Amino acid sequence: MSDTSRSYIQELIIEELGVAATFDAATEIERRVGFLVERMRAAGSSGLVLGISGGVDSSTAGRLCQLAVERVRGEGGDARFLAMRLPYGRQRDEDDAQRALTFIEPDDTLAVDVQPASDAMLESVKASGLVFDDPGRLDFVLGNIKARQRMIAQYTAGGARNMLVVGTDHAAEAVMGFFTKFGDGACDLTPLSGLTKRRVRALASELGAADDLVGKVPTADLESQNPGLPDEEAFGIGYDEIDDFLEGKPVSEHAHETIVAAHRRTAHKRTVPYEVR
Numbered sequence: 001m002s003d004t005s006r007s008y009i010q011e012l013i014i015e016e017l018g019v020a021a022t023f024d025a026a027t028e029i030e031r032r033v034g035f036l037v038e039r040m041r042a043a044g045s046s047g048l049v050l051g052i053s054g055g056v057d058s059s060t061a062g063r064l065c066q067l068a069v070e071r072v073r074g075e076g077g078d079a080r081f082l083a084m085r086l087p088y089g090r091q092r093d094e095d096d097a098q099r100a101l102t103f104i105e106p107d108d109t110l111a112v113d114v115q116p117a118s119d120a121m122l123e124s125v126k127a128s129g130l131v132f133d134d135p136g137r138l139d140f141v142l143g144n145i146k147a148r149q150r151m152i153a154q155y156t157a158g159g160a161r162n163m164l165v166v167g168t169d170h171a172a173e174a175v176m177g178f179f180t181k182f183g184d185g186a187c188d189l190t191p192l193s194g195l196t197k198r199r200v201r202a203l204a205s206e207l208g209a210a211d212d213l214v215g216k217v218p219t220a221d222l223e224s225q226n227p228g229l230p231d232e233e234a235f236g237i238g239y240d241e242i243d244d245f246l247e248g249k250p251v252s253e254h255a256h257e258t259i260v261a262a263h264r265r266t267a268h269k270r271t272v273p274y275e276v277r
């Protein structure tokens with residue numbers, strides 16, 4: 001592929017995902033808190049709900065949510081933020097999740113273990129006669145069940161309290177399609193959309209998160225057989241290269257091909273569901 005075609009594809013993706021040419025962390029915090037306030041008002045909702053894993057994405061989005069509900073209350077309204085711990089059994093890095101909660105200072109916290117429901121669904125499907133020949137495949141599918149059970153838990157709490165469900169999708173995950181369709185990809189509002197991973201970290205830092213939280217190694221942590229598998233190992237390239245690509249900078253041919261292939265392969269997740277025309 002020629003250099004011109006490569007940059008053209010890069011520009012199309014940057015535009016599709018809404019990555020801005022310039023970035024200022026304080027301005028983005030203000031804009032995104034304002035967005036959450038506006039969406040709560042428009043929906044007539046009583047607040048926001050979000051799962052907090054201990055990773056930098058949910059720490060950042062969680063703090064934005066807390067600031068947004070405090071702004072609504074400061075202006076005479078009534079809104080609360082519900083942070084949900086949603087471990088699958090005992091979480092390996094529970095300490096980080098607790099530190100994230102200390103940073104966010106949410107109004108309310110609930111902890112729901114998603115393991116019983118996740119395991120029960122897998123067992124029921126297996127009992128129907130579905131056979132998994134490959135244990136690796138079974139573990140991967142169970143990982144996506146965990147993400148979907150987290151979605152159900154958040155919508156259950158949101159439904160009970162008239163709250164909107166917040167998602168943590170941003171441009172670096174969106175371009176790679178690195179989320180579970182109708183799992184963590186299912187939500188009402190995405191206050192981090194359009195951000196690269198380093199810009200999410202810049203927001204976290206500007207919001208006052210500790211360095212270890214800001215710099216925490218990203219992991220979906222869904223596979224029991226590969227606990228804490230870094231996203232970058234799953235991608236085969238680094239977030240720095242993905243971020244450079246999304247910020248319009250030159251990247252290696254390997255990185256370019258990997259990103260464009262992932263973007264194409266996962267197009268169905270960013271436009272769901274496909275409709276007959």
Ligand SMILES: Nc1ncnc2c1ncn2[C@@H]1O[C@H](COP(=O)(O)OP(=O)(O)OC[C@H]2O[C@@H]([n+]3cccc(C(=O)O)c3)[C@H](O)[C@@H]2O)[C@@H](O)[C@H]1O
Pocket residue numbers: 143144147173177178179180181182183184219220221222231234268274
């Ligand atoms: N071309 C197409 N047109 C329409 N639909 C298509 C399709 N190809 C697959 N599909 C459907 O999509 C399904 C596959 O999508 P999906 O179920 O999402 O599954 P899949 O993309 O295979 O797996 C999810 C990936 O996202 C990662 N993840 C998940 C959650 C959180 C995070 C994180 O960063 O924290 C990362 C996870 O580690 C895994 O690598 C297929 O089973 C099929 O139903």
Ligand SMILES: Nc1ncnc2c1ncn2[C@@H]1O[C@H](COP(=O)(O)OP(=O)(O)OP(=O)(O)O)[C@@H](O)[C@H]1O
Pocket residue numbers: 050051052053054055056057058059084085086087088091150168173184216217218219220221
């Ligand atoms: N154990 C968990 N408890 C609560 N929520 C979770 C858990 N695991 C995942 N989630 C939810 O799913 C979202 C997607 O996970 P993802 O790993 O992309 O984000 P993160 O863990 O916040 O940050 P990072 O991508 O840097 O690991 C999280 O932001 C969070 O809202």
Ligand SMILES: [Mg+2]
Pocket residue numbers: 053055218219220221
């Ligand atoms: Mg994570």
